[in-house]
Amino acid sequence: MTEKSLSRRRAIALAGVGVAGIAGAAGVGAALIREDEPQTVAADASGAVGFYGGAQAGIITPAQDRLHFVAFDVLTKDRAQLVRMLKDWTAAAARMTAGQDAGEIGATEGILEAPPDDTGEAIGLPPSGLTLTIGFGPTLFRDASGKDRFGLASRKPAALADLPHFPGDTIDPGISGGDICVQACANDPQVAVHAIRNLARLGVGVVSVRWSQLGFGRTSSTSTAQATPRNLFGFKDGTANLKAEETDLLKQNLWVQPGDGPEWMTGGAYMVTRKIRMLIESWDRTSLGEQEDIFGRTKGEGAAMGQAKEFDEIDLVSRNGEGDPLVKDDAHIRLAHPTTNNGARLLRRGYNFVDGSDGLGRLNAGLFFIAYQRDVRTGFVPIQMNLARHDALNEYIRHVSSALFACPAGVSGPDDFWGRSLFA
Numbered sequence: 001m002t003e004k005s006l007s008r009r010r011a012i013a014l015a016g017v018g019v020a021g022i023a024g025a026a027g028v029g030a031a032l033i034r035e036d037e038p039q040t041v042a043a044d045a046s047g048a049v050g051f052y053g054g055a056q057a058g059i060i061t062p063a064q065d066r067l068h069f070v071a072f073d074v075l076t077k078d079r080a081q082l083v084r085m086l087k088d089w090t091a092a093a094a095r096m097t098a099g100q101d102a103g104e105i106g107a108t109e110g111i112l113e114a115p116p117d118d119t120g121e122a123i124g125l126p127p128s129g130l131t132l133t134i135g136f137g138p139t140l141f142r143d144a145s146g147k148d149r150f151g152l153a154s155r156k157p158a159a160l161a162d163l164p165h166f167p168g169d170t171i172d173p174g175i176s177g178g179d180i181c182v183q184a185c186a187n188d189p190q191v192a193v194h195a196i197r198n199l200a201r202l203g204v205g206v207v208s209v210r211w212s213q214l215g216f217g218r219t220s221s222t223s224t225a226q227a228t229p230r231n232l233f234g235f236k237d238g239t240a241n242l243k244a245e246e247t248d249l250l251k252q253n254l255w256v257q258p259g260d261g262p263e264w265m266t267g268g269a270y271m272v273t274r275k276i277r278m279l280i281e282s283w284d285r286t287s288l289g290e291q292e293d294i295f296g297r298t299k300g301e302g303a304a305m306g307q308a309k310e311f312d313e314i315d316l317v318s319r320n321g322e323g324d325p326l327v328k329d330d331a332h333i334r335l336a337h338p339t340t341n342n343g344a345r346l347l348r349r350g351y352n353f354v355d356g357s358d359g360l361g362r363l364n365a366g367l368f369f370i371a372y373q374r375d376v377r378t379g380f381v382p383i384q385m386n387l388a389r390h391d392a393l394n395e396y397i398r399h400v401s402s403a404l405f406a407c408p409a410g411v412s413g414p415d416d417f418w419g420r421s422l423f424a
Contacts, residue, residue: 045187048127051097053410055255058131059269059372060244060347062223064185067215067351067368068192069273070200071178071403072207074140079150083423085206089134089182089199090417099127102198119201121194128188132195134418135271135405138162140179155422157261159270159375160406166388168399175211175275175401183271183370185349189216211401213275215351215368222349228302228310232278232352232365233396235295236302239310240337242347253345256374264421267409269372272380275353275401278366283396294392296331304333316340330392341383346371366397376404 045064049057076082092102101107103117110116141156142148165171182199186192193214200209219231220238224245231237242249251257256265283291292298292305302310306318306326316334318326327334338345349372354365373379388394408421 046126046128048098049129049131051094051132051411052413052416054267054412056133056268056407056410057097058133058183058185059349059407060222060250060254061129061131061185062226062244063218063220063349064129064131064187065216065218066186066189066192067218068184068189068196068212069215069368069370070182070184070196070212071137071210072180072182072200072203073210074149074179074207076206077149079423081206082150083419085203086419086423087417088202090411091414092198092202093132093195093418094411094414096122096195096198097127097130097132099125099130102195102202119194119197121197122191125188125191125194128186128191130184130186130191130195132199133183133185133271133407135181135183135407136419136422137178137180137403137405139177150423152422155262155264157265157270157406159261159265159377160404161377163272163376163402163404164381164385166384166399168388168394169402170398170400171402172400175213177403178210178405180207181271181273181403181405183349189214213353213368213401214355215353217352219350219352219367220348222347231350231367232280232354233283233291233295235291235297235299236310237350237367238348239297239302240314240333242345249345250347253374253379254347254372260375264424265406265408268407269347269374270376270379271405271407272369272371272373272376273401273403273405274369274384274399276367276369277364277398277400279362279396279398280365281362286396293328294330294332294396296327296333305331328392330390332387332391332393335386335391336383341386342378344379344383346373346379346383348372372407 049061051057074082096102101118105117107116107118107120107123138160141152182196184192184195218229220241221228222244224243228236228239242253254269256268258266288299296305297303303312304314304327306315314327314333314337316327316339320326334340349370351368353368354363356364358364371380411418
């Protein structure tokens with residue numbers, strides 16, 4: 001086949017996709033742009049979540065069932081090349097969240113002599129509520145040697161300071177940190193994996209995968225319409241989580257406000273991730289009564305100790321007939337409660353994980369914790385320090401991975417791109 005005929009075939013392929021894209025725009029246009037907050041997923045969980053909007057989707061979006069999270073290291077030293085990749089990523093993200101191929105030609109319509117511009121494993125699958133959320137880590141601004149690779153050091157937010165070492169941490173640097181992260185949430189694991197795979201493909205030579213994590217079974221509800229899920233210890237998790245409908249609380253605790261730091265982060269949020277290994281074999285040999293005392297909740301209903309229903313107000317003052325507090329002093333819910341942390345609250349989007357065996361005959365399983373907040377210094381850090389020092393649950397968990405990212409506001413439209421305000 002001649003070069004001329006190859007070019008003609010590519011042009012025909014592009015033209016065909018262009019027609020399909022124009023025809024399909026009417027059908028997916030509403031899925032691309034979010035008019036209202038909070039973002040919602042179609043009732044059948046297979047529909048699309050709008051990509052464009054004031055805030056990034058995947059934060060207050062009702063939590064989907066599956067996760068593929070990835071942290072990248074930036075390889076290039078060329079700022080312009082990094083920006084080009086971010087533009088390519090943004091265009092692909094807009095397409096994939098609408099249920100389209102990552103590229104204009106797609107997985108099957110290109111010339112046979114060239115790689116397709118979509119990997120193809122999501123062919124025939126609906127959008128499945130896919131959201132893609134990007135964040136920028138501290139090392140993007142200055143790397144481990146202190147070098148300002150991209151002229152961004154002066155734009156680093158004070159809130160993006162490295163997290164402290166917490167008592168009991170057993171952090172593995174190989175699965176921690178990262179220059180850039182992307183969180184893919186969906187109701188179909190193949191859709192989430194497809195999205196991350198295609199972004200990694202588009203980033204070849206510019207970024208490399210530092211570490212990634214698959215998750216299943218959300219462990220938090222981010223909307224009042226969602227039932228509270230359970231973690232791998234069998235307890236309801238995130239009963240008191242911030243919800244998308246609580247706009248005043250979100251403004252106070254989640255969204256970065258004008259004057260909080262550099263303007264490029266206004267309307268965004270800071271993300272903390274922690275991979276928490278659960279020693280489930282030891283937990284499974286613990287009595288029900290002790291399990292409930294450790295969490296401070298009943299295992300069935302999820303009610304705070306001394307209460308009848310899950311959402312009954314927690315009583316941290318009253319004592320039982322023997323003079324002991326209804327909720328023990330070292331109970332998880334007491335130590336994580338806003339009243340014991342100067343009012344600090346987080347929006348959590350964690351997921352369960354099972355990563356095979358640890359090589360010692362035990363499941364390598366636990367919680368991949370994700371939390372968003374307005375400022376980690378007044379949010380995650382004091383809460384985690386309180387838990388790390390006093391929580392009875394520490395006997396059964398190990399924190400093995402840690403990362404912090406700045407997630408800017410949303411992409412306003414097709415002319416905008418991930419990180420534009422940062423690189424402006």
